[in-house]
Amino acid sequence: MASSVCFGLANDAVMAELERGGKLEGLSKKEAKQLAGSLVKDRVPALAEQIVGRLGNAGFASVEAANGYINIAFDSNRMAERLIGEVLERGPEYGNAPGIDELVMIEHSQPNTHKAFHVGHLRNSCLGVSLSHIMKAAGYRVQDANYIGDIGMHVIKCLWCYQNFHQGEEPADPIARGRWLGEIYAEADARLNYRKDVLDFLLLLSTEDQQFIAAIDRMLKYLWREGGAGDDVVGEDIAYLLGRVANAQPIKDELLYRQDVIPRFWPIVGEQLADAIDHPRILPPVEGAPEPTTTPEERVAVWRKLETHMQEWWVPSMTWRDDVKAMFQLWEERDPDFVNLWEETREWSLADFRRIFDELGASFDIWFFESQVEEPGKQIVRELLEREIAEVSDGLPVVKIDEKLGLKTETYRTLPILRSDGTTLYSTKDLALTRQKFEEHGVDRAIWVVDVRQALYFQQIFKILELMGFEQAGDAYHLPYEMVRLPEGVISSRKGNVPVYDDIRDAVVARAREIIEEKNPEMPLADKERVSWEVAIGSLKYAMLARDNNKMITFDLDEALSFDGHTAPYIQYAHARACRILEHAGVTVEDLAGSLDRFDLGAVASEELSLLQAIAALPDDVRQAAAEYRPLVIANYVFDLAKRFNDFYHACPVLQSEEPVRTARLALVAATRQALANGLGLLGIAAPTVM
RNA sequence: GCCCUCGUAGCUCAAUGGAUAGAGCGCUUGGCUUCGAACCAAGAGGUUGGGGGUUCGAUCCCCUCCGAGGGUACCA
Structure with missing residues (x-):
């Protein structure tokens, strides 16, 4: 001290x-x-x-x-005796604070059905699970809540794509259907963005590819000769394209007379791009032109990707967005066929989620569904309009929060609470759900584990409820966390680089299995299976938790596959070593606890003292982690403890030492094992006894 | 424009008002006939983005500038 x-x-x-x-x-x-x-x-x-x-x-x-x-x-032996006595006596409870009569609801994990569960969701679930354990350890009564996005634009898009292009193609294996649905959603997204992608690409070429601009006139003349000569309508379209590209202005597809002009133009663009690589020409730099953001090779790659669907998608895609909107109305009217389809496919995703949450050790006391709060949400909107907290602006109900609060500087801005066609928004549903949490579930505090991009949104929701006179809005907290990125950039379904949870897990479990095969080949098969799973999931979780909430995580699969250094396996290994020492000694925790009145480490080594101090820090760290909603505090704790334990057993022989030091050190090992297990437990990470 | 977050060793990150700013990865060197080497020891590596302020004392609090990311009315 x-x-x-x-x-x-x-x-x-x-x-x-x-x-x-x-x-x-x-x-x-x-x-x-x-x-x-x-x-x-x-x-x-x-x-x-x-x-x-x-x-x-x-x-x-x-x-x-x-x-x-x-x-x-302090007198080290006396302090150690008391500390170890407490740890061994309280066992799994060591580190926990006395109970507090406060009910906290933690909402986390919120995946959307009809979409893939990816590495971004993983951070959320790990945080939520760990926070729940930590809050319980800090004495709170905790309810874990999930909030499934089972309806909304994404669901409609997915079902539109399924019904029009893939009906009857779903895999026979029921456990594969959730994932397959996610792929259908990704395709729906690609289809609905196809026109925009094509036009954005042409705009990109016309702003940063000098050769393309130079060749545009020649290309369009060729197009004219090939198919359009004598057709005035095509001529107008060609003139339009020429004007837009030459001036680097966006092309508006609705202004084209003939929808097949772009598909016919497309191969010529491809030839031009390929030619630009084969015969690069240095063109004089244009005054004030920005540096190109893409290379000619990248441009060809984008062209090729769009090319694969050009003939099939371009013309029909004209009406797709309207088709999706029409389908949304089927939901609004609760069209029986549509509702049946929704229920069936929704269940495919939910089955997937239940399996994943089981793997992650996430259990929920309450499952909320967006589909269940649409009506109560609409009711709140009506109430807000009646009480003139909300108003109709530009055709939709909004709350002008700053104005209502009398704020002059823009702070909370304006939040739309219903679409102009009467369909619900995320906000519609969250207003209702927040009220439900306090009124129907009687919680004293509600925490939302949701990424930081929604920080303003939650402030808006809480403020609107405050404006309604809902006092408990002050007990609502948004716990923001930063995004998970990839080494090559942000995760984006548009770019098709979304690391799906199942794939990551398979890779990491396989790697863990490989290492066990190498280090511990004589382990029974069932143990190998279980331990490789515990190590792999633990490793993934630790990577998600050993970073502060407000820091980005760059997810690198190669790093995730490495189990050396600052990782869960390092900590789990220390735990397994401690277990093995106790096993060799053949003593029980009860024996050791009973021996404490004769406790004597002799001259206390610095490694022993350091280890004792680490063990003693758990209750304080639990308090801090709970007060700050930061599992990182515990992640640091277990790593530090494991490190000091490694120092200890390299410096201080346990089994070979003389009594009474031998028994005292065994008691220290037992206390360390307990503290490690408890710390890992707070992170939701397993503590295997062998590895 | 306005608001939020971040900037610490080559890389990824800790440390939130106190002692010589710490780990991991990577690099160099050493340690398994020893309670399990998924480990340990040693070495190299820092003007904590720049500047100002508050304080006995600042990586931490305040101001300002630079750089990166995000948010900012019918996505969730």
Whole structure:
């Protein structure tokens, strides 16, 4: 234990002396401080010495001054005896705080049905699961809530794509259907964005590819000769394209007379792009033109990707967005056939999610579904309109929050609470759900584990409820966390680079299995299966938790596959080693607890002291982690503890040492094992006894 | 424009007002006949983005500038 009070005392003493001596007269405040500052530095060590001299040992094992600090040491053996006694007695409860009569609901994991569960969802679930354990350890009563996005535009898009292009193609294996549905959604997204992608690409070419601009005139003349000569309508379209590209302006597809102009233009664009690579020409730089953001090779790659669907998609895609909107109306009318389809496919995704949550150790007391809060949400909108908190602006109900609060600077802005066609938004549903949490579930505090991009949104929701006079809005907290990225950039279904959870898990489990095969080939088969799973999932979880909430995580599969260093397996390994030592000794925890009245480590080694201090820190760290909603505190704790344990067993032989040290060290090992298991448990990570 | 977050060793990250700013990865060197080497030891590596302020004391709090990312009315 160290104390830094000397600095403050020295400062007071120096200032008092200076004043008494009249040395401060005529000096500005700043000069006085500087003078005092220079004297304080020299004074502190002497003062510390003085205090130590006066204090003597004062009942402590030792009291000494160092660098102006007073270091107080307890009798290590007595402290160790008490600490280890507490750990062994409380067992899995060690570290927990006394109960508090407060019910906290933690909403996390919110995946959307009809979409893939990916590495971004993984961070959310890991955070939610761990926070739930930590809050329980800190004494709160906790309810875990899930909130499934089972309706909304994404569902409609997916079902539209399924019904029009893939009906009857679903895999026979029921457990593969959720994932397959996710792929259908991705295709729906690609189809619905296809026109925009094509036109954006042409705009990109016309802004940064000098050769393309130079060739555009020639290309369009060729197009004219090939198919359009004598057709005035095509001629107009060609003139339009020429004008837009030459001036680097966006092309508007609705202004084209003939929808097949783009598909006919497309192969010529491809030839031109290929030609630009084969015969690069240096064109004079254009004044003020921005540096190209893409290489010719990248441009060809994009062209090829779009080319695969050009003939099939371009013309029909004209009406797709309207088709999707029409389908949304089927939902609004609760069209029986549509509802049947929705229920069936929804269940495919839910089956997938239940399996994944089971793998992740996420259990929920309550499952909320977006589809269930649409009606209560609409009711709240009506109420808000009646009470004139909301108003209709640009054809849809919104709440102008700043205006209602009388704020002059823009802070909460305006939130739409219903679409102009009467269909619900995320906000419609969250208003209802928030009220339900407090009123129907009687919680005292509600926490939302949702990514940071929705920070403003949640402030808006909570403020609107406050405007309604809903007092408990003050007990609603959004816990924001940063995104998961990939080494090559953001995760984006548009780019098709979404790492799906199942794939990552398979890779990591396989790697864990490989290492066990290598290190521990004689392990029984069932153990190999279980342990490789525990290590793999633990490793993934630790990577998600050992980073502060407000820091981006760059997910690198190669790193995830490495189990060395600052990882869960390092900590799990320390735990397994501790278990093995106890197993060799053939003693039970009860034996060791009973031996504590004769506890004697002899001369306590620095590694032992350091380990004891780490074990003792758990209750404080639990408090801090809960107060700050930061599992990172516990992730740091277990790593630090494992590290100190490694130091300990390399420096201090346990089984070979003489009594009474042997038994005392065994008790220390048992306490370490317990603290490691408890810490890992708070993170939702398994503590295998063998690896 | 306005608001939020981040900037620490080559890379990925800790440390939130106190002692000489710590780990991991990577690099160099050493340690398995020993309670399990998924480990340990040693070495190299820092003007904590720049500047100012508050404080006895600042990576941490405040101001400002630079750089990166995100949000900002009918996506969720």
